[in-house]
Amino acid sequence: MNIQRAFFVSVLLTGFLLTNGYGEVTLPGERKANPGLYEITSKFVRNMKIIRDLTPEKEIISQMNIVIEQADGIVKLYSENGAGRKRELMLREMKELEGAKNVSKRDLEKIDKMKAEIGELDKAGNFVKAGQYLTAAIGELRNLLDQVYSKDADRNELLRITRTHLEIYQYAYRELMK
Amino acid sequence: MRNAWITVWVCSLAFSVLHGQDPGVISAPLPTPTTVVEPAPGKPKLKDINLAEMKKEREKTLKRIGEIDAKVNPVKERLVGELFGLIPEEYYALQNQAENPDSGSRYFPRMRKIYFASLEGAAIYFDEAFEALRQNEFWHGREEALIQKDVALFGMMEGEVSVAIAKLPNGADLTKMIAERAELMGKLNQSAPLYEYLTERRGWWRAYPNYLQTLEQESAEKLQQK
Numbered sequence: 001m002n003i004q005r006a007f008f009v010s011v012l013l014t015g016f017l018l019t020n021g022y023g024e025v026t027l028p029g030e031r032k033a034n035p036g037l038y039e040i041t042s043k044f045v046r047n048m049k050i051i052r053d054l055t056p057e058k059e060i061i062s063q064m065n066i067v068i069e070q071a072d073g074i075v076k077l078y079s080e081n082g083a084g085r086k087r088e089l090m091l092r093e094m095k096e097l098e099g100a101k102n103v104s105k106r107d108l109e110k111i112d113k114m115k116a117e118i119g120e121l122d123k124a125g126n127f128v129k130a131g132q133y134l135t136a137a138i139g140e141l142r143n144l145l146d147q148v149y150s151k152d153a154d155r156n157e158l159l160r161i162t163r164t165h166l167e168i169y170q171y172a173y174r175e176l177m178k
Numbered sequence: 179m180r181n182a183w184i185t186v187w188v189c190s191l192a193f194s195v196l197h198g199q200d201p202g203v204i205s206a207p208l209p210t211p212t213t214v215v216e217p218a219p220g221k222p223k224l225k226d227i228n229l230a231e232m233k234k235e236r237e238k239t240l241k242r243i244g245e246i247d248a249k250v251n252p253v254k255e256r257l258v259g260e261l262f263g264l265i266p267e268e269y270y271a272l273q274n275q276a277e278n279p280d281s282g283s284r285y286f287p288r289m290r291k292i293y294f295a296s297l298e299g300a301a302i303y304f305d306e307a308f309e310a311l312r313q314n315e316f317w318h319g320r321e322e323a324l325i326q327k328d329v330a331l332f333g334m335m336e337g338e339v340s341v342a343i344a345k346l347p348n349g350a351d352l353t354k355m356i357a358e359r360a361e362l363m364g365k366l367n368q369s370a371p372l373y374e375y376l377t378e379r380r381g382w383w384r385a386y387p388n389y390l391q392t393l394e395q396e397s398a399e400k401l402q403q404k
Contacts, residue, residue, distance in 0.1 A: 035301040043304035050311045161307060168293055172300040 036088045037176045038078050044169045045071045051162050056155075057148065063141045070134040071169075077130055083121045088176065090114045131177060138166050229376055236373065239362050246359045250343075250352055257339050269335075275325060276332040277363060 045068055052064040078084025094114050097107045122128070145163060150156055255266040293303035343352050 035297050040297060040300055040304070043301060043308070047304055047308050047311065050308070054311070161311070164290075164293075164303070165307065168300050168303050171294055172297055175297060 036085070037173075038075060038084060038088075040169070040172045040176070041071050041075050041078070044165065045075065047165055051158065051165065054158055055162075057144075060141070060144050060148070063137070063144055067134070067137045067141050070130065070137050074127075074130050074134060077126055084127075087118055087121050087127070090118055091176075131173065134173075135170070138170060142166055232369070232373060232376070236366065236369070239366050243359055243362050243366075246355045246362075250355055250359070253343060253346070253352060254339055257342050258335065261338060261342065262335060272328050272332040272335070275328045277367075 048064060048068050048071070052061055052068065055061050055064065094111055097103065097111055100107070142163070145159060145166075148159060150159070251266075255269065258264045258266070258269045292299040294300075340353065340356065343349050343356070346352065
């Protein structure tokens with residue numbers, strides 16, 4: 001009986017670990033078909049930490065820390081009560097409805113209802129504020145990166161990678177927040 | 179006698195009218211050139227290459243390669259699936275990488291477009307960059323190394339596929355066709371740079387006759403600035 005119970009608990013635990021907390025199964029090494037803000041931001045934070053460790057300039061490192069902190073804040077905000085996921089799904093559905101050729105009266109009502117629900121999910125406007133802080137921090141980091149000149153090929157390559165990370169994340173963030 | 183002179187005059191008049199000459203004006207025969215005019219010094223004469231024939235030859239070669247591919251590729255697709263677990267698209271991507279040396283340099287800019295095209299693309303970029311950064315490999319080194327690895331992998335696979343093909347009942351015919359294809363590809367690749375130059379860049383150079391001079395001037399100015 002104890003073995004059965006242990007097996008049951010281990011299956012539940014494994015299932016929880018694989019679901020990423022949102023009821024969606026993602027096996028290790030598997031790429032999600034429709035990545036959202038959580039996946040994109042987590043990957044961005046993970047990579048930025050490595051880039052920070054490879055960066056020699058102190059001023060840039062401290063600005064990178066700010067960017068990482070802000071992005072991490074978005075990940076945490078997203079995870080709170082699953083509000084981020086709900087918000088994202090509603091935004092996607094809204095985009096689909098608005099993008100349709102013929103938007104019916106019923107669809108418009110649905111869109112209004114969803115807008116109100118999105119507002120309810122983030123009453124304090126934390127998502128918007130966090131996004132604004134992150135955008136400002138990224139902008140500042142990009143300014144600092146533009147002032148770095150190096151003759152070393154590896155350093156230049158790392159600068160290019162850093163800039164590409166920031167560009168791609170900003171593009172993805174804009175897409176997700178539309 | 180007088181009638182004969184009149185006949186000659188009438189005939190000459192008719193001839194002059196027919197050839198657009200003013201009647202009554204006797205023109206001296208035009209001197210026929212005896213020597214070929216040499217090109218002006220500094221402007222070498224271009225060798226006349228029959229481009230149409232060259233193009234036709236290339237088309238013929240490509241057609242034959244296509245015929246061979248139509249017969250050999252289904253067998254190869256099956257074998258790479260059985261031997262290495264690859265889907266046909268993967269195999270062709272490796273083949274392209276190995277046969278066109280510049281496909282790698284085209285591949286990465288194309289990937290950059292993918293990264294910016296969708297959220298999936300962004301996630302792919304972050305994962306690939308993570309792998310590279312974790313191994314302390316920077317893009318420029320990694321791209322070159324990846325291309326070399328793919329070319330080596332394709333060579334190894336081709337060797338094993340050839341052995342498997344030779345064992346098939348129609349193996350001798352297929353092997354012969356594979357060898358013919360390799361020969362044709364070699365010929366095609368050898369003539370490709372000249373063909374490309376003659377069909378594309380020569381025209382471009384002709385359109386900008388002062389290009390070389392401008393280039394020299396610019397580099398001289400840059401040298402002076404330094």
